[in-house]
Amino acid sequence: MTVSLRNVRDRMILRESVDGEIGNIDLSPEPVAVDRDDGTITVYWNIADSVVDASLEYTVELPAEAADGDVVTFEGTVESSDCRWSVGGDETATVVEDIFQRVLERGAVTAADIEVAIERDDITPKEVARLRRAWLKGD
Structure with missing residues (x-):
């Protein structure tokens, strides 16, 4: 799964939740902190000098009982000091x-x-x- 954010500045938080365990992650730029717990990842960025694009790419380890055709749901939110909005894009993926x-x-x-x-x-x-x-x- 890849989440891309444009025009990130100041302090920003990205929170992603998924039906499974979050595995490998790749982040850009380097965040202040990352919290991973029970299918949720929260990334804290503090972009002080300029406006940048930020991204989170991660893999999901599905439960052993996940079968072909099952649907996995994703939910993401972005927060700044004065706003909170949902991450756009696909909200589900089918297990193949x-x-x-x-x-x-x-x-x-x-x-x-x-x-x-x-x-x-x-x-x-x-x-x-x-x-x-x-x-x-x-x-």
Whole structure:
């Protein structure tokens, strides 16, 4: 999941909640603090010198009982000293167990697809090679 904020300045807080455990995170610019707890991540930024764009990218570890077709919900809010608003964009994602089905539905191979393919035991080296070739071509 990726959340992008434009024109961040002064003190800003981004709070994201998801039905699952938040895994790896990547933030830009460097925040003052990050709090992760039970499917919620809160990022505190203090941009003193200028206006910048900020982003949070994170992975979600779903519960073991999550099955193909289940829907995962996301909810995000941004707060400043005088305002609070909801994060726009997709609020749900459907669990797709078959990585090839996901790639077919989307029509492109992402870096996240490659990461998942490498980590999973049920994907053969031949299937990983097909994904790798498609990723290199940008298909």
